[in-house]
Amino acid sequence: METFYKYQSLGNDFILIDAFNKSKKLLNEKISSANWKNFVINSCKRNFGVGADGVLVLTKSHDNKNNKQNINQEVIPELLIFNSDGSQAEICLNGLRCAVLHLHEYHDIEKSSKIKMGKKIINFSINKNIITTQISELIYSGIKNIIINNNQEIMGHVVSVGNPHFIIEKQVTPEWVLINGKSIESHPDFINKTNVEFITPAAVILNSFQDPYKKTKSINVLVYERGVGPTLACSSGAAAITGYLYQTQKINILQKITLNFLGGQVNCFIDKDKQVNLQAHAKLVFKGQI
Numbered sequence: 555m556e557t558f559y560k561y562q563s564l565g566n567d568f569i570l571i572d573a574f575n576k577s578k579k580l581l582n583e584k585i586s587s588a589n590w591k592n593f594v595i596n597s598c599k600r601n602f603g604v605g606a607d608g609v610l611v612l613t614k615s616h617d618n619k620n621n622k623q624n625i626n627q628e629v630i631p632e633l634l635i636f637n638s639d640g641s642q643a644e645i646c647l648n649g650l651r652c653a654v655l656h657l658h659e660y661h662d663i664e665k666s667s668k669i670k671m672g673k674k675i676i677n678f679s680i681n682k683n684i685i686t687t688q689i690s691e692l693i694y695s696g697i698k699n700i701i702i703n704n705n706q707e708i709m710g711h712v713v714s715v716g717n718p719h720f721i722i723e724k725q726v727t728p729e730w731v732l733i734n735g736k737s738i739e740s741h742p743d744f745i746n747k748t749n750v751e752f753i754t755p756a757a758v759i760l761n762s763f764q765d766p767y768k769k770t771k772s773i774n775v776l777v778y779e780r781g782v783g784p785t786l787a788c789s790s791g792a793a794a795i796t797g798y799l800y801q802t803q804k805i806n807i808l809q810k811i812t813l814n815f816l817g818g819q820v821n822c823f824i825d826k827d828k829q830v831n832l833q834a835h836a837k838l839v840f841k842g843q844i
Contacts, residue, residue, distance in 0.1 A: 565817025
């Protein structure tokens with residue numbers, strides 16, 4: 555039996571496996587085994603398993619006791635992320651937020667620290683259940699046009715924050731995302747598939763002579779998450795959107811914006827070091843054994 559913790563951030567829910575004090579070598583053997591993908595898929599099934607958008611595995615960046623080459627390197631927390639289809643994700647900031655809360659509650663980690671996720675080292679701070687994360691090395695690759703179902707042309711912006719995003723300035727309904735999201739996520743132009751975000755300014759008086767994003771501090775977002783489908787929120791998407799708005803001169807350094815996801819709000823800004831700062835909450839729902 556495996557002890558698990560069920561967390562959520564912005565309605566994006568996860569099964570967290572705490573392997574922080576376990577052997578990294580044994581953990582790597584476990585997650586590379588043939589049974590691991592089935593474990594993830596079956597655990598995430600909402601009507602037959604625990605039910606979640608993904609599985610988080612909390613470990614350490616390396617194990618000094620078993621790796622003499624890393625003996626002088628700092629050991630920091632590391633988060634491994636697996637989507638509900640069993641695939642491994644590079645980055646998930648809603649999941650990271652849950653892991654930070656868990657570290658603070660169960661491992662007495664300092665309120666300001668850092669965590670490894672994929673190839674990134676991410677700084678974080680926590681105040682009660684509000685977690686601030688800082689994301690750097692965002693890459694904006696410009697505009698892309700694709701053709702999807704029924705010859706619909708979709709124009710979006712390609713951004714990477716360690717995982718791929720396609721940001722579309724288009725007002726759509728959740729039903730439209732459910733029907734068409736998969737054909738965008740899996741479009742042949744995206745070799746490794748992509749996360750998809752649809753954004754529209756909220757409560758803004760449109761003026762044909764001024765960019766509407768310069769007239770609002772609030773933006774509505776719908777998400778189709780790579781390897782998952784429609785979700786209530788995606789915080790790596792929040793980072794990608796904030797970076798995109800800055801790169802295209804729609805917002806300025808230190809200008810605060812609120813992104814409204816179906817699962818809640820993320821407060822965002824670009825700091826003086828040009829890092830994306832995100833603030834949102836996380837919550838432990840329950841724990842059990844599987």
